[in-house]
Amino acid sequence: MNKRLLALLSVLVVASMVLAACGAPAATEAPAATEAPAMTEAPAATEAPASGPAAGSMGTIKIATQSPLSGGQSLLGVAIKQGAELALEQLGGDLAAMGYDVQLAPYDDQATPDVGVANAKNIVADSAILCGVGHLNSGVMIPSSEEYHTAGLAFVSPANTNPVVTTRGYLEVNRIVGRDDVQAPAAEEYAFKTLGAKSVFIIHDKTAYGQGVAEFFRTAAEEDGITVVDFVGTEETANFDAIIAPLVAAAPDVVFFAGIYNQAGVFFKQAREAGFEGTFLGTDGMDSSDLADLAGTALTTGGGMAYTTVAGPASAYPSAAQFVEDYTAKFGAAPEAYASQGYDAMGVCLAAIKAAAEAAGGTPTRNQVALAIRALSYEGLTSTIAFDEIGDLPLAKYFIIKVNATSKDTWGTNEIIDSFDLPSPGK
Amino acid sequence: MKQFTSNPFYKFILFPVGQIVAFAVGASLVLSLLTVLLAYIFRANITDFDLVERVLLILPQVVINGLTIGFVYSTIALGYTMVYGVLEFINFSHSEIFMVGGIVGVELMAYFDHTGALQTMNQYVVIALAIILGMIISGSLAVTVERIAYKPLRGAPRLVPLISAIGMSFFLQDAVRLILSLTTGEFNVILPQFGTFDKFLVLAVPGIEAPLRFQIKNLLLVGVAVLMLVGLNYLVNGTKIGKAIRAVAQDRPSASLMGINVNMIISVTFLIGGALGGAAGVLFALKATKLDPFVGFFPGLKAFTAAVLGGIGNLTGALLGGLILGLLESFSASYLSTFTSGAFGAEYKDIFAFAILILVLILRPSGLLGQTVGQKA
Numbered sequence: 001m002n003k004r005l006l007a008l009l010s011v012l013v014v015a016s017m018v019l020a021a022c023g024a025p026a027a028t029e030a031p032a033a034t035e036a037p038a039m040t041e042a043p044a045a046t047e048a049p050a051s052g053p054a055a056g057s058m059g060t061i062k063i064a065t066q067s068p069l070s071g072g073q074s075l076l077g078v079a080i081k082q083g084a085e086l087a088l089e090q091l092g093g094d095l096a097a098m099g100y101d102v103q104l105a106p107y108d109d110q111a112t113p114d115v116g117v118a119n120a121k122n123i124v125a126d127s128a129i130l131c132g133v134g135h136l137n138s139g140v141m142i143p144s145s146e147e148y149h150t151a152g153l154a155f156v157s158p159a160n161t162n163p164v165v166t167t168r169g170y171l172e173v174n175r176i177v178g179r180d181d182v183q184a185p186a187a188e189e190y191a192f193k194t195l196g197a198k199s200v201f202i203i204h205d206k207t208a209y210g211q212g213v214a215e216f217f218r219t220a221a222e223e224d225g226i227t228v229v230d231f232v233g234t235e236e237t238a239n240f241d242a243i244i245a246p247l248v249a250a251a252p253d254v255v256f257f258a259g260i261y262n263q264a265g266v267f268f269k270q271a272r273e274a275g276f277e278g279t280f281l282g283t284d285g286m287d288s289s290d291l292a293d294l295a296g297t298a299l300t301t302g303g304g305m306a307y308t309t310v311a312g313p314a315s316a317y318p319s320a321a322q323f324v325e326d327y328t329a330k331f332g333a334a335p336e337a338y339a340s341q342g343y344d345a346m347g348v349c350l351a352a353i354k355a356a357a358e359a360a361g362g363t364p365t366r367n368q369v370a371l372a373i374r375a376l377s378y379e380g381l382t383s384t385i386a387f388d389e390i391g392d393l394p395l396a397k398y399f400i401i402k403v404n405a406t407s408k409d410t411w412g413t414n415e416i417i418d419s420f421d422l423p424s425p426g427k
Numbered sequence: 428m429k430q431f432t433s434n435p436f437y438k439f440i441l442f443p444v445g446q447i448v449a450f451a452v453g454a455s456l457v458l459s460l461l462t463v464l465l466a467y468i469f470r471a472n473i474t475d476f477d478l479v480e481r482v483l484l485i486l487p488q489v490v491i492n493g494l495t496i497g498f499v500y501s502t503i504a505l506g507y508t509m510v511y512g513v514l515e516f517i518n519f520s521h522s523e524i525f526m527v528g529g530i531v532g533v534e535l536m537a538y539f540d541h542t543g544a545l546q547t548m549n550q551y552v553v554i555a556l557a558i559i560l561g562m563i564i565s566g567s568l569a570v571t572v573e574r575i576a577y578k579p580l581r582g583a584p585r586l587v588p589l590i591s592a593i594g595m596s597f598f599l600q601d602a603v604r605l606i607l608s609l610t611t612g613e614f615n616v617i618l619p620q621f622g623t624f625d626k627f628l629v630l631a632v633p634g635i636e637a638p639l640r641f642q643i644k645n646l647l648l649v650g651v652a653v654l655m656l657v658g659l660n661y662l663v664n665g666t667k668i669g670k671a672i673r674a675v676a677q678d679r680p681s682a683s684l685m686g687i688n689v690n691m692i693i694s695v696t697f698l699i700g701g702a703l704g705g706a707a708g709v710l711f712a713l714k715a716t717k718l719d720p721f722v723g724f725f726p727g728l729k730a731f732t733a734a735v736l737g738g739i740g741n742l743t744g745a746l747l748g749g750l751i752l753g754l755l756e757s758f759s760a761s762y763l764s765t766f767t768s769g770a771f772g773a774e775y776k777d778i779f780a781f782a783i784l785i786l787v788l789i790l791r792p793s794g795l796l797g798q799t800v801g802q803k804a
Contacts, residue, residue, distance in 0.1 A: 070608050072615050072719060206774065230764050232772040238715030238722060241492035242760030243773050249485040262615065266717050273625055275640060294717060296620055 058099035059363055063088065063349050064123045065342070066116060066134030066144065067159075069108035072262035075288050076338050077136050080158050081106050082331050083342025084133045090326070091350050098357060102350075105129060109140050111260075116140035117147060124151035130369050131156070131349035133342060137260075138162030138180075139208035145173045154370035156348045158341035161284060161310055162212045166390045167427050172370050174387050176344055176380070178310035178396035180209070182422050183283055184216035186398050187256070187308040190418075192224045195279055195303075197253040199227040203243065203267070205259030206233040213258035213283050227252075240267050244274045253278050253303075260285040265294025268305065272298035279303030284310050287337035287401070289411035297406045305403045306417070311337045311382075312399040316416055320381045334412065344380035351378050392424040435665065443660040447653055450747050451497075455490045458754050462486070462762060473768060481765055487639050489761045490754070495645045495714070497753020498652035502707035503730035504737070504745035505659060506569075506700035512676045512740040513696045516585060519592040520572055521704055522727020523599035526720060528565035528705025529712040530603065532557035533616045540619035550622030554713070558651065561705035569701025570694050572599075578690070603720040618716045648710045655703055656746060662699065663742065672696055676740075729756070736784055738794030747795060755780040 065084045068077035085104055092102045107123065109116035116135060123129055124147055132148065132155040135141040141160040148155050149170045157165060157175035161183060166173055191197040200221055204214035211233060218228055229250045232243055247255065248271070255271065255278060257264045268280050272295075280299070286307040292299060299305040314320045314327075314335050323343060327335045352372040356364035364372070378385040388394050400418040405411045466482040503525050510518040535557045539545040545553065576595045580588045607614040624644040631639075663669040674682040675692045683689045711726065712718050733752040737744025760776035771779075791797065 070604075070614060074613050228769075230769060230772065232764070233774040235774075237719075238711070238717070239496060241496065242489075242757050242776060245485045245488045245492055245757075245761045246765065248488075249481075262717070266715065269716060273627070273642065275627070293617060 060101045060103060060128050061095065061130055061353060061363070062103045062105045062126065062128040063346065063353075064105045064107060064126075064129050064132040064134070065346075066107040066109050066119055066123070066132065066140075067136045067342075068111040069106065071110050073111045073136060073260055073288075075290050075336055076159070077108075077111070079336035079339040080133065080136060080342035080345075082327070083158070083335065083339035083344075084346035086323075086327055086330060087343040087346035087350070089330075091347055094354050095350060095357070098354070100357075100363075103128075107134075109135055109137075109144070111137050111140060113140050113143050116144040120144040120147035124148065124153050129153065130353055130364065130366055131373075133158060133345040133349060135160060136338070137207065137209060138165055138212070141165055142208055145170065148172050152366045152370060154349075154352070154366065154373050156345040156373065158345040159284075159311065159338045160209075162209050163425070164208070164212075166392050169390050169427065171374070171391075174348070174373055174391035176341060176348065176382065176385050176393060177284075178398050178422065179392065179424060180213045180283070181216050181425055182396070183308050183310060183398055184213045184258075185220040186400070186420075186422070187281055187283055188217050188220035188224065188226075190306065190308065190400050191254045191256070191279075191281055192221070192226060194417075195254060195281075197226055197279070199229050199250070199252040200254045200256055201229045201247050201250065201252040202231045202256045202258070204231075204233050204257075205263055206235055207259070209285065210259040213285075214256070217256055217258065237263050237266065240270045241274075243267075244271050244276070247271060248275050251276070251278070254281050255279070256281045257286070258283060261288045261291040262294070265291045268295040268298045272301060277302040280305040282307040284308065284337070287311065289336065289405070289408045292403070292405040292411055293408045299403045300406055307401055307403070309337065309399050309401060310396065311341050312397065312401075312416060312419065313337070313412070313414070314340050314381075315412075316399065316419065317382050323381055340381045344378075344382050344385060347380055348373060348376060348378050348385055352376055388424060388426070390427055392426070395421045395423055397421055439661045439665050440657065443657045444653065446743065447656060447746065450750055451494055454747070454751050454754055455494065458493075458758055459486055459490060462758060465766070469766060475768070478765070482762065485761060489757050491639070491641065491645070492761075493754035493757030494750065495648055495753070496757065497750040498649050499707050499711050499714075499726065499749075500730045500733045500753050501746045501749025502652050502655055502703050502710070503726060504734040504749045505656075505742060506704045507731050507734040508737075508739055508742060508745040509672075509696050509700045511734070512742075513672065513693055514577070514581075514588075515740075516577075516588045517592065517731065517739075518577075518697075518700075519589070519727075519731075520576075520595040520599060521569075521700065522723035522730075523596050523603075524565045524569050524572070524701045524723075525704040525708045525711070525727055525730075526718070526723030527568055527599065527603060528561035528708030529715075529718050529722065530607070530616055530708070530720070531564045531705070532561040532709035533618050533712045533718055535560050536619055536621070537616065540621070545619060545621050550624060553621070554624075554647070554709075558706050558709045561709040562702040563705075565705025565708065566698045566702035568599075569697040569704070573694060573697040578693075600720050600723075607720065615717055615719050618712060624713070644713045648714060651706065651710055655706055659699065659703065659742070668692075668695060732781070732784060736787060736794055738797030741794070741796050744794055744796035751795075752780065752784070755783055 065081045067080040068074050088104050095102045107119040109119055136159050138160045141157060142164055149172050154172045159177060160175055161177060161180045163179050163181045165175060202214050202218055204210040218231060221228055229252045264282060264286055287309045314324045320340050323340055324335060327339060352369050356368040356372040360368055374387050398420055399416055401414050402417050404413045462482060466479045470478045506521045536553060572595055576591045577588050580591055604614050624647060626643055628641045671687045671692050674687055675689055679689055729752055733748035734745045737748025756776055759779035760773040763771045763775055
């Protein structure tokens, strides 16, 4: 009897462990497994001139993407992956003509640092991967890029805005968007000058990104003499009552939320319902149509809602019209924020690999690709991309966008109030 | 209470409702008075604003928020405490049973929304259907989990089923995640917008500057929770099944000798606990408006703590513990930053609430009602 019980117990424990463990990898690996074959560049192969080397004869080159493909922030993460996928399809022809079989290796970081680092270890272990596009979250990018740095693998970030991403001065880390130490003061300036705010309530999500943005905003606000009513960090995602009660009582002009839309949307809805009448303000983490589904009319009633971003809607970039058309045709939905950045990041990777391959006269090393990225001047959808000595754009674009949408379908009606180019603060 | 026992109306309606009201009002009053007292003590230290005035301004709202979330904790805590009463083990997968109830409820509403019926149906009918479905699914899931993961371990050392429960908890989280993300990779479920229960009833009380705002869904939440608690009290203390549950809780071998089907009673306990958890999940979903497969963890942990605070195994204790924990959390989150001039924000609410909890448990290791009331389960 005892033995039977013991056997049953061990089977149960093993089964539950295996099954529990299965849940995550199944979701993580599935996209990589199912989509990688589709990415083998069939059209590019046929375009290759007959005289050139046969497609794939020079070996396989993989380009990784890492972004949240599942979970609350997947809308943006999938946009990055799909943008990169489209870029590979459209711009991968040159490398295919040189005889390389170029493949996409998408990874799902689930917006979680642990998962990102675990994936990063897998990515650097795959010697066919010469360049990467990612991540969405600075809090994931910073620890993961330590792995990339150690392995000498270059990554181009389409979305990370925390200064620390590049200020460590790693050769392998580049980004094609602006920084929070410029973005947050820009949001503050909007609150101070345009909205005439005299008091602000700051709330952040305790991540590297959110807390960083919140602190830059606070510093700027205090310099301008805006009263900071409270400065709160929370990981709460469901019930914000306890934060909202003092907020409504203090009735600040502006609530600044430094975080990501999936948390902010719920907060905005509950705060508006509880009687907050002022303006909601955020940064680029708000830039997703899901925000409108979560918050609904809370975004347009009272003082409304506005956000700054480093990635304008695709319509803000003159050369992106064709991209929007192609993207919509391929994926059946208009591109979300960061799709065009994903496209450009992939473009940078491809151009750098090509340049490095030509210089090396064969398959380049990771270090050659990393150096080629820094030497590049690339004409992208979003801007002309060239990196400074720490991997930032010398001049990055910033936008201020006012939300007019109350549901996912009307997200396109948001208007750009202002946009400007600001220099990178450097190290 | 001897004179009431003969009259079922007193015993099963008036007494439990009175008890709930007494607990809610009592706990609110004690905490409010303590806070105001502290405000008077520290008044001189803060020169920027009048601390007492600042505290009083939002006090009614803080109490309402605390009671609302407290009733959710109470309803979940009952599931923990019932199982503990009968089996003396902590069913850690209960937080996932709660989550499943919420997700099933929201999915039902999303289905109605999809077919277009949602906007034409009576909102209370929709919510009632969602709660009933959530209760059925969660209740049967709890029974299934018991059969698969706990029953085979019934003679094993006490830590073994505990580990099995933790494994089950992870399994359920990831299973739900897998099912939800099959089609789109997105595993959040968002409550569709419908009805008028988001609206507020504003009550201007003379003498209080900020008007009291009762959100209809919060009143709904409290109402349904009280209904559940009264129903459970009747079930446990007024029916044959309840008598059997109490008998099994007191002495399982003897109950078995008296002809009580112990396995059946244990299943019934899980069914009731799971159904309560499912109902709490749907109520929580109405409030949170967005759920994911991991949303059960924190409410579950807090409800478990509430059960311990009240004296685990004791139904009345779970109710009291839930209310106190909800209030403590609401008070500390809303006032920490005011009292410390912004040095500690709302993010430290759990540390503060749990510090008080530990203090209580040092003074009363068996929980608030752990010994004074002998009746278990």
